[in-house]
Amino acid sequence: MNHRDGSSPAPSVGAALVVLSALLILTATTVGLAFLELPPAVHVGLALTIAAIKAALVAAVFMHLLREAPATRLVALMAAVLLAIFMLMVTVDVRHLGG
Amino acid sequence: MSERAPRPARIAPAMSEAVREPFADPAHQRDAVALGMWAFLGQEVLFFGVLFVFYTHLRVRHPELFAAFAPRLDWRLATAMTVALLLSSFTMALAVRFAFVRMRGKLLSSLLATTALGAAFLAMKGWEYAHHVARGESPIVDLADELGPGPGLSTFFGLYFVLTGFHALHVLGGLVALGWLVIVAWRTTAEDLRGSPVMAVGLYWHFVDIVWLFLFPALYLAGRPA
Amino acid sequence: MRSWLTTTDHKRIALLYLGTMTLFFTLGGLLATVIRVELATAASDLVTAETYNRLFTLHGVIMVFFFLIPSIPTFLGNYLLPLMLGAPDLAFPRLNLASWYVFVAGGLLTLTAMVAGGLDTGWTFYTPYSTTFSDSHVVLAVLGVFLAGLSSVFTGINFIVTIHRLRAPGLTWLRLPLFVWSHYATSLILVLATPVLAMTLLLVAIERGLSIGIFDPEAGGSPLLFQHFFWFYSHPAVYIMILPGMGVVSELIPCFSRNRPFGYEFVAASSLAIAVFGFLVWGHHMFVAGQSYFASVVFSFLSFSVAVPSGVKVFSWLGTMHRGSVWLTTPMIYALGFVALFTIGGGTGLALAMLAVDVHLHDTYFVVAHFHTIMVGGMLMAYLGGLHFWWPKISGRLYSERWGRIAAYTLFIGFLLTFLPQFVLGTQGLPRRTASYPPEYQFLQALSSAGATILAVGYVLPGIYLLASLVRGRPAGDNPWGATGLEWRTSSPPPPHNFNKAPVVTEDPYDYPRAPQPTFIGAGDV
Numbered sequence: 001m002n003h004r005d006g007s008s009p010a011p012s013v014g015a016a017l018v019v020l021s022a023l024l025i026l027t028a029t030t031v032g033l034a035f036l037e038l039p040p041a042v043h044v045g046l047a048l049t050i051a052a053i054k055a056a057l058v059a060a061v062f063m064h065l066l067r068e069a070p071a072t073r074l075v076a077l078m079a080a081v082l083l084a085i086f087m088l089m090v091t092v093d094v095r096h097l098g099g
Numbered sequence: 100m101s102e103r104a105p106r107p108a109r110i111a112p113a114m115s116e117a118v119r120e121p122f123a124d125p126a127h128q129r130d131a132v133a134l135g136m137w138a139f140l141g142q143e144v145l146f147f148g149v150l151f152v153f154y155t156h157l158r159v160r161h162p163e164l165f166a167a168f169a170p171r172l173d174w175r176l177a178t179a180m181t182v183a184l185l186l187s188s189f190t191m192a193l194a195v196r197f198a199f200v201r202m203r204g205k206l207l208s209s210l211l212a213t214t215a216l217g218a219a220f221l222a223m224k225g226w227e228y229a230h231h232v233a234r235g236e237s238p239i240v241d242l243a244d245e246l247g248p249g250p251g252l253s254t255f256f257g258l259y260f261v262l263t264g265f266h267a268l269h270v271l272g273g274l275v276a277l278g279w280l281v282i283v284a285w286r287t288t289a290e291d292l293r294g295s296p297v298m299a300v301g302l303y304w305h306f307v308d309i310v311w312l313f314l315f316p317a318l319y320l321a322g323r324p325a
Numbered sequence: 326m327r328s329w330l331t332t333t334d335h336k337r338i339a340l341l342y343l344g345t346m347t348l349f350f351t352l353g354g355l356l357a358t359v360i361r362v363e364l365a366t367a368a369s370d371l372v373t374a375e376t377y378n379r380l381f382t383l384h385g386v387i388m389v390f391f392f393l394i395p396s397i398p399t400f401l402g403n404y405l406l407p408l409m410l411g412a413p414d415l416a417f418p419r420l421n422l423a424s425w426y427v428f429v430a431g432g433l434l435t436l437t438a439m440v441a442g443g444l445d446t447g448w449t450f451y452t453p454y455s456t457t458f459s460d461s462h463v464v465l466a467v468l469g470v471f472l473a474g475l476s477s478v479f480t481g482i483n484f485i486v487t488i489h490r491l492r493a494p495g496l497t498w499l500r501l502p503l504f505v506w507s508h509y510a511t512s513l514i515l516v517l518a519t520p521v522l523a524m525t526l527l528l529v530a531i532e533r534g535l536s537i538g539i540f541d542p543e544a545g546g547s548p549l550l551f552q553h554f555f556w557f558y559s560h561p562a563v564y565i566m567i568l569p570g571m572g573v574v575s576e577l578i579p580c581f582s583r584n585r586p587f588g589y590e591f592v593a594a595s596s597l598a599i600a601v602f603g604f605l606v607w608g609h610h611m612f613v614a615g616q617s618y619f620a621s622v623v624f625s626f627l628s629f630s631v632a633v634p635s636g637v638k639v640f641s642w643l644g645t646m647h648r649g650s651v652w653l654t655t656p657m658i659y660a661l662g663f664v665a666l667f668t669i670g671g672g673t674g675l676a677l678a679m680l681a682v683d684v685h686l687h688d689t690y691f692v693v694a695h696f697h698t699i700m701v702g703g704m705l706m707a708y709l710g711g712l713h714f715w716w717p718k719i720s721g722r723l724y725s726e727r728w729g730r731i732a733a734y735t736l737f738i739g740f741l742l743t744f745l746p747q748f749v750l751g752t753q754g755l756p757r758r759t760a761s762y763p764p765e766y767q768f769l770q771a772l773s774s775a776g777a778t779i780l781a782v783g784y785v786l787p788g789i790y791l792l793a794s795l796v797r798g799r800p801a802g803d804n805p806w807g808a809t810g811l812e813w814r815t816s817s818p819p820p821p822h823n824f825n826k827a828p829v830v831t832e833d834p835y836d837y838p839r840a841p842q843p844t845f846i847g848a849g850d851v
Contacts, residue, residue: 008199009133009298010192020189027181031174034320040162047316055309062192063305065137071489072134079141082517082604083148089608089620090152090553094159096617121407121414121491131416131490138482138516146520149528149554153539161545238537250538250545257537257544261528 009064019061026054125294132295136302147310150262154317157258161250168255169322171236173227177319180223181311187216188308191301194280198297203289206297210284213304214277217270224267231256262314269307276300333418334821339404340719341425346400347788349391349432354784356384357777361743365774367767369760377760378445379461385448386466390473391432393700394562397569398515399428399480401711402508404719406484408812408819409502411493411828416486424479431472438465447758449559452540452551456532464533467526474519474526477565481515484508493811495830499593502810502834503586506593507572510600514561514568518604522558525551552614556607564603566700567667568596570707571638574660577710578642579835580808581657582649586835592641595634602631612683621680628678635671639664649837654806654845655729659710662737666702670695673748688758691751694744702740709736709787716791717805721817722798723845728790736783742776807843809835 011019030050034043059065065073122128158165194209231237238257280300284292329337360380363371372380403421407414415421438444444461446454455463488509492501528539529551538544540551579586586592608616608624616624642664651657673695677683686692717723746769755766762770804813815824 008196008294009129010195010199010301012196013193016189016192016196020185023185023188024182027178027185030316030320031178034174034316043320047320051313051316054312058188058305058309058312062188063302068133068137069130072137075134075137075141075485078513079144079517083144083151085605086145086148086521086557087152087155089623090550091155091159093549093553093608093617093620094156094547096619121412121416121418127490131486134489135417135420135482135486138485139478142478142482142516142520144520145517146524149521149524152554153528153550156547156550157545160547164545238535249543254538254545257535257539261531261537261539265524 009067011061011064015061019057022057023054026050129295129298132299133302136299140302140306143306147265150265151313151317154258154262157254158321161254164250164255165321167322168236168252169318169320171231172259172319173230174319176223176227177315180220181315183216183220183223184308184311187213187220188305190216191304195294195298195301198284198292199294201289201292203284203287203292206292207281207284210277210281210297214274214281217274217277217304221267221270221274224263224270228260231259259318262318266307266310266314269310273300273304273307276303331422333414333422335403335407335415335418335421336719336819336823338421338425339400339402342395342399342403342428345425345429345432346392346396349387350396353384353388353392354781356380356387358781360384361774361777363760364762364770367762367764367770372760374760375445378447378758379443381758382444382447383439386435386444386470388700389448389562390470391428391435393566393704394477395428395473395480396566396704396708397573397711398477398484398508398511398565399424401573401708401715402484402511402569403480405715405812406487406505406508407491408815408823409505409810410487410491411496411811411824411830412487412491413822413824415483416491417483420479421483424476424483427472427479428476431469431474431476433469434472435466435469438462438469441465449555450526450529451555452529452532452548455529456540457536464530467530471523471526474523477515477519478523481512481519484512485516488512493828493830496811499590500830500832500834501593503575503589503592503596504569504572507568507575507596510596511565511568511572513600514565514603518558518561518565521554522562525554525558528554549611549615552611552616553607556610557604560607560610561600561603563696563699564599566704568599570663570704571596573707573711573714574642574663575638576808576810577656577660577714578645579649579837580714580806581652581654581660582646583652583807583837583840584645584649585837587641587644587647588637589835591637595637598634599631602627602634606631609678609683612680613687625678625680629675632671632675635667639668639671655724655726655733656710656714658730658733658737659706659713662733662740663703663706663710666698666706666740670698670703673698685754686751688756689751690747690755690757693757694747694751697744697747702744706736709733712787712791714806715812716794717801717845718812718817718819720795720798721801722794723801723805724794724798725790728786732783732786732790735779735786739776739779739781739783743773743780744776746770746773746776802844804841805843805845807841807845809837809840 010016030047033046033050038046059076065076122131190209190212194206194213197203197206197209236252236256238253238260277300280297283296287293329341332338332341359372360377363369363377363380369377403415406412441462444459444463444466446459446461446463450463450467488501488505531537532539532541536544537546539546540548542548575586575592606624606628608620609628612621612625642660673691677686677692677695713724713729750766750769750773753766755762801817803815803817806813811824811828811830812819814828
């Protein structure tokens with residue numbers, strides 16, 4: 001092929017297959033957990049954690065964030081942190097209002 | 100000022116096919132496109148973030164809505180949609196790889212596979228919408244219908260349609276971009292393939308996938324599935 | 326004409342923005358004129374209360390979204406960033422052109438809403454009034470603002486990538502001009518805050534169409550949620566407006582003090598700190614809106630901390646002048662006006678950040694005067710200062726220094742006369758947004774309207790002598806002010822690719838002790 005296989009940012013076919021399998025297994029897990037008899041807070045916590053792991057896998061490998069420059073990773077991180085702050089403050093306010 | 104369009108002098112003519120405006124070489128351009136695209140996705144995170152804050156607000160204030168109405172959503176169909184999107188992300192990642200190593204045939208087939216999986220997702224979504232609207236589960240019903248005045252069926256399905264609707268529109272946009280990539284790849288020889296546009300669309304496509312990865316448990320698995 | 330509408334040259338796109346925004350500014354100014362004429366007397370005799378609501382709403386929408394937010398970034402930033410970085414253009418030139426078209430489309434939608442009958446929600450589009458009760462053209466207007474926001478996002482992305490990836494060889498981060506630093510911080514806010522407004526406005530439009538109840542407590546929503554969303558964007562938006570202005574002033578003061586900026590690293594870092602803190606204080610707009618006490622206390626505390634990096638900047642400007650030799654040209658008068666008015670505006674902001682004081686002053690003329698001092702006094706002074714500083718570079722011509730100084734002083738006096746009385750009106754308890762008021766406030770209101778007349782003269786004057794300079798002005802030369810910075814090393818106006826020979830940077834920024842001598846000899850002084 002043409003020059004520099006290393007110039008591709010995307011994962012190799014093998015690595016992509018591994019990530020895909022992990023994503024499918026995690027999907028089956030989160031569906032299965034939804035049927036268990038657990039307190040609501042635990043349900044939310046588990047579902048959110050698994051979704052976050054899946055998102056991180058997609059971002060790190062499929063979106064090759066791990067191979068990108070520090071500035072690119074920083075921009076992605078900032079967006080995630082900012083959303084967390086936004087959500088936290090609004091939730092804190094809503095909860096403290098009561099009623 | 101002169102009437103000439105700006106063309107940087109620094110670009111060597113041999114590279115003019117692969118590189119646009121102010122960049123010195125293909126790696127530099129790819130790097131800049133990746134940063135620009137991630138900045139764009141950063142704004143998308145907060146765009147959808149508003150919807151998730153709205154969701155959190157409703158879930159904290161009115162958990163009973165989720166217990167009552169979330170079981171009406173079809174978790175089996177949604178699981179199938181999740182699998183379709185995950186597979187499409189996989190084929191998209193391959194497409195980016197094949198674009199950079201200039202394997203035109205494999206690029207075209209991965210792009211077409213991604214398009215087909217995305218279209219399958221939208222078809223399932225459309226079927227699901229039609230099903231809910233037919234059963235009167237839409238935001239446009241009279242408030243008094245179900246639980247009497249106050250938050251009720253139309254609130255929950257309003258949330259459902261707004262959240263999934265914005266996501267579905269993004270999928271649709273992704274399909275248009277994918278169609279454009281297919282046409283470009285079709286018309287280009289292997290030597291002239293450019294990786295950056297495929298990568299940019301790919302990043303967008305994966306992001307739309309990630310949004311769904313959160314919507315799926317948030318809506319479909321929120322109540323005890325029936 | 327066609328070559329302008331299809332250009333991807335950042336300098337031409339900047340001028341397209343300048344033209345568009347000047348039109349919007351004129352329109353917003355005319356609306357303000359009608360408002361001030363109405364307020365000159367206590368009764369509502371010129372316009373009805375309904376018309377008055379539409380006037381101040383459109384004045385706010387046009388000035389905030391179509392002038393203040395885009396002004397310095399899309400005009401001066403667009404023009405100067407590649408020049409300051411030694412780059413041939415922005416990273417994505419076609420995206421840059423697209424952002425202008427999106428901006429114009431948004432402006433046209435908003436103007437359509439205005440011509441069709443206007444809207445009366447206030448520029449903040451507060452629910453439930455905007456979603457349920459107002460019968461004005463809310464949907465058209467919010468879609469227009471949505472498009473303006475999209476245009477901002479495009480510009481922000483372009484700036485971030487350009488600053489990261491297109492710096493000239495040798496131009497390290499700590500050699501960047503402070504203008505670039507402040508635009509970097511601004512771009513981060515543009516990219517990360519604007520989408521929140523975009524989605525919020527879409528939700529308002531959806532609510533008007535479908536009545537889902539997102540902001541309606543009857544249906545499980547909350548009007549407070551709208552305010553959280555809106556201010557999560559709109560407070561950082563204040564810093565979108567003021568940070569580029571600070572960047573301009575940080576260029577002007579070292580140049581006209583012939584001195585290095587005092588504490589360069591701290592000024593650069595304070596831009597980033599303002600961007601970060603700016604994201605954490607939105608709740609201080611909601612102290613009396615029914616927000617929980619806990620959240621109010623947290624937001625009040627954070628609002629005080631944002632004053633620290635702003636203070637760092639003010640002290641740096643004073644420190645720079647302290648050991649320099651100040652040269653009072655037109656741009657420098659604007660810069661000094663900025664420092665004075667920004668300090669007044671910032672200090673009164675702290676008064677409003679205090680929970681107890683805010684309960685008294687909320688929604689009074691004190692608030693109006695406070696943000697106009699920051700926005701008009703601060704931001705617009707910086708904009709005009711920047712315009713006068715880089716005008717010789719952009720046009721290649723010198724304007725009349727005598728008229729420049731007259732206009733700058735006129736503006737400053739007009740501004741103080743307009744808005745200082747409004748601070749007093751606010752502490753006396755006069756609520757804002759009313760067409761009529763009790764007669765005992767008549768004197769101060771009339772004083773404010775008189776000041777506005779002087780202010781208007783101050784705005785018209787630069788329009789005249791700057792345009793005249795295009796015809797009659799003397800050639801400016803490459804570097805009339807003897808300034809440092811890469812933009813002064815190329816011709817005036819710069820060639821299409823900005824530099825005939827790609828620049829290489831070998832020295833620290835603002836090396837004024839060794840800067841070239843000014844070639845400019847103003848109205849009789851050096």
